[in-house]
Amino acid sequence: MKWGSLLRQLGIAVVAFVLVAACGGSSSGSGSSACSESTAKTATSASACGGMDALIAAAKAEGQLNVIALPPDWANYGELISSFTAKYGITINSANPNGSSQDEVNAFDGTSNAPDVVDVGQAVALANTAKFTPYQVSTWNDIPAGAKEPTGLWFNDYGGYMGIGYDSTKVPGGAINAVSDLLGSGFKNKVALAGDPTKSNQGLNGVIMAAVANGGSLDDVSKGVAFFKQLKQAGNYVPVVGTASTVKLGQTPVLFEWDYLSKSHGADVSSWKIFVPSNAIIGGYYSQAINKAAPHPAAARLWEEYLYSDAGQNLWLKGGARPVRMAAMTTAGTVNQTYAAALPAVNGTPQVPSGDQTSKASAYVVANWTAAVS
Amino acid sequence: MRRLSLSWLGALPFFVYVGLFLLLPTAIIVVGSFTAPGGGFTLANFSGIDKPFMVRAFTTSLSVSAVSAVAGAVLGAILAYAVVTGRPDGMLRRTIMSASGVLAQFGGVALAFAFIATISTVGFVYIFLQQHGIDIYPKGVWLYEPPGVTLIYLYFQIPLMLLVFLPALDGIKPQWREATQSLGGTTWHYWRYVAGPLLAPAFLGCTLLLFANAFSAYATIAALLTNGGPYVPLQIQALLTSESEQTQPGLAQGLAFAMIVIVVIVMTLYALLQRRTSRWLQ
Numbered sequence: 001m002k003w004g005s006l007l008r009q010l011g012i013a014v015v016a017f018v019l020v021a022a023c024g025g026s027s028s029g030s031g032s033s034a035c036s037e038s039t040a041k042t043a044t045s046a047s048a049c050g051g052m053d054a055l056i057a058a059a060k061a062e063g064q065l066n067v068i069a070l071p072p073d074w075a076n077y078g079e080l081i082s083s084f085t086a087k088y089g090i091t092i093n094s095a096n097p098n099g100s101s102q103d104e105v106n107a108f109d110g111t112s113n114a115p116d117v118v119d120v121g122q123a124v125a126l127a128n129t130a131k132f133t134p135y136q137v138s139t140w141n142d143i144p145a146g147a148k149e150p151t152g153l154w155f156n157d158y159g160g161y162m163g164i165g166y167d168s169t170k171v172p173g174g175a176i177n178a179v180s181d182l183l184g185s186g187f188k189n190k191v192a193l194a195g196d197p198t199k200s201n202q203g204l205n206g207v208i209m210a211a212v213a214n215g216g217s218l219d220d221v222s223k224g225v226a227f228f229k230q231l232k233q234a235g236n237y238v239p240v241v242g243t244a245s246t247v248k249l250g251q252t253p254v255l256f257e258w259d260y261l262s263k264s265h266g267a268d269v270s271s272w273k274i275f276v277p278s279n280a281i282i283g284g285y286y287s288q289a290i291n292k293a294a295p296h297p298a299a300a301r302l303w304e305e306y307l308y309s310d311a312g313q314n315l316w317l318k319g320g321a322r323p324v325r326m327a328a329m330t331t332a333g334t335v336n337q338t339y340a341a342a343l344p345a346v347n348g349t350p351q352v353p354s355g356d357q358t359s360k361a362s363a364y365v366v367a368n369w370t371a372a373v374s
Numbered sequence: 375m376r377r378l379s380l381s382w383l384g385a386l387p388f389f390v391y392v393g394l395f396l397l398l399p400t401a402i403i404v405v406g407s408f409t410a411p412g413g414g415f416t417l418a419n420f421s422g423i424d425k426p427f428m429v430r431a432f433t434t435s436l437s438v439s440a441v442s443a444v445a446g447a448v449l450g451a452i453l454a455y456a457v458v459t460g461r462p463d464g465m466l467r468r469t470i471m472s473a474s475g476v477l478a479q480f481g482g483v484a485l486a487f488a489f490i491a492t493i494s495t496v497g498f499v500y501i502f503l504q505q506h507g508i509d510i511y512p513k514g515v516w517l518y519e520p521p522g523v524t525l526i527y528l529y530f531q532i533p534l535m536l537l538v539f540l541p542a543l544d545g546i547k548p549q550w551r552e553a554t555q556s557l558g559g560t561t562w563h564y565w566r567y568v569a570g571p572l573l574a575p576a577f578l579g580c581t582l583l584l585f586a587n588a589f590s591a592y593a594t595i596a597a598l599l600t601n602g603g604p605y606v607p608l609q610i611q612a613l614l615t616s617e618s619e620q621t622q623p624g625l626a627q628g629l630a631f632a633m634i635v636i637v638v639i640v641m642t643l644y645a646l647l648q649r650r651t652s653r654w655l656q
Contacts (some may be wrong), residue, residue, distance in 0.1 A: 100617055121617060189495045189511065192601070193601060196600070196601045196602040198602055198616065201617050203601070235513055235515070239601045241601050367425060369602075370431065370604045374603055374604045
């Protein structure tokens with residue numbers, strides 16, 4: 001009730017604001033009116049702040065940008081950060097690189113050290129819209145309608161598909177061709193998840209993928225829980241969270257995880273391969289959002305413009321993640337062909353669980369997981 | 375008078391420590407478990423504690439604690455008896471005592487790692503046995519199951535039993551045995567009517583202590599079962615750290631309160647048994 005009315009008020013505020021901003025934009029005309037800190041703070045697009053050049057000038061004047069929970073080896077963020085700094089001369093302060101999505105929002109403390117922008121999972125984005133400010137990048141129309149909040153409170157940035165990474169020297173026949181293969185006796189003590197599905201989004205999506213592959217759907221995750229119960233009964237399930245170290249050690253030679261994260265295990269295990277089942281392509285995206293009280297409002301907006309430019313999108317692609325504008329860029333021919341060709345092969349139609357479906361799946365898994373696998 | 379006030383001063387750091395790190399957190403949990411999110415008294419934090427998977431967490435935690443306590447008590451008592459029958463200042467006693475002092479505190483990540491490195495599917499003992507045709511996991515890896523957790527807990531339960539039970543055994547005077555014999559009693563009579571009844575309260579009390587020790591253990595299972603498991607401390611962890619909208623800090627406090635109640639009951643019984651023990655064995 002409280003939330004509903006709050007959101008409604010927020011919605012009204014946003015609509016009113018967009019109208020005001022639009023009027024302001026037209027009245028000030030095409031002049032490169034200065035994009036000051038106060039106007040940048042509420043600008044919902046680059047043009048609302050006097051256009052790209054004015055935004056760049058304002059961002060340069062701020063000189064700094066605070067980001068959080070961006071590991072340099074995650075989706076190529078290291079290169080994105082260094083190339084942004086090289087291009088605009090803006091220093092990026094990268095805090096707590098290994099933090100979680102929840103940690104990012106928890107760091108909104110109103111100080112000058114608070115993150116300007118966040119890169120968060122769907123659940124955290126939806127739960128914290130009151131802390132974000134709407135912004136629409138200039139490539140806004142390339143982002144599919146289901147992948148953004150209509151006003152720009154959050155918008156998907158990159159994602160991937162749930163895959164089964166495996167050491168091809170440790171599985172029968174050297175390849176996995178179906179999810180049901182994992183029930184075979186050759187997989188004893190080998191199959192793991194990359195997170196506890198009762199609390200980790202990645203773990204949960206692994207179970208959703210198993211559900212869809214076994215006749216379930218995004219709305220019916222029970223078949224996925226049943227599948228892991230069968231795995232457990234066959235003695236194939238390993239109750240250890242798969243990480244770079246467990247893969248290197250050989251403790252989790254078959255691992256359900258996001259394909260773009262699984263890719264990195266190839267550095268430790270040269271025979272590492274990734275299988276994405278054609279009958280269960282589960283997509284998951286992260287989202288960008290701007291802190292309503294960003295200490296560097298212009299730099300925050302410029303960073304988003306950079307991430308959603310062709311250059312930024314191709315850098316994510318280089319890291320094995322699928323940028324949200326990939327379809328549009330493929331049509332336009334601006335996607336980097338080399339990086340695109342290096343992605344794991346996927347044949348079929350991807351399905352992306354909605355926030356609602358994820359919540360329901362999570363509630364079912366929490367209630368039934370323990371009984372199934374222990 | 376002056377001596378009294380000085381001795382109080384000496385104990386002050388201890389009481390401050392206990393107050394800050396035991397009593398205060400306990401009070402926070404007790405109050406928090408009955409407080410609604412917006413303030414005010416509520417019992418809502420306990421709704422959900424009766425769900426099947428929560429009940430399962432309690433039964434597993436309780437049974438693993440009970441089995442590891444009883445097994446640890448029996449094996450530890452036998453070891454303690456072997457030690458006490460040796461020379462009081464002998465090498466054996468000193469070695470076992472100091473080893474137990476260290477091993478009784480050996481837990482958490484280090485202990486979990488020790489077992490993973492030896493008998494998990496990537497452990498060198500497992501691989502060695504496998505190469506010689508012995509598969510210790512014919513039906514799945516029981517190391518991650520209650521039997522495995524019990525085995526791991528025994529690693530610190532047995533030394534702890536030795537440490538807490540040895541003083542009771544030391545209190546048994548050889549003269550009592552001689553008296554039994556001079557009155558025509560056999561070894562059976564001695565254990566049945568003299569030493570047994572004297573040691574029983576101490577033995578039961580130590581078993582309860584071991585139970586509480588295992589029941590409250592968190593770090594070892596958290597490090598072993600990184601993907602969660604049917605244990606109350608792990609369920610509390612999941613309720614607090616979930617990133618998929620399943621965080622329930624209220625229920626977590628409710629579970630913690632239930633654990634405190636169980637530990638308080640066990641420790642009260644332990645204290646009562648200790649009092650009875652001290653009547654004879656001081």
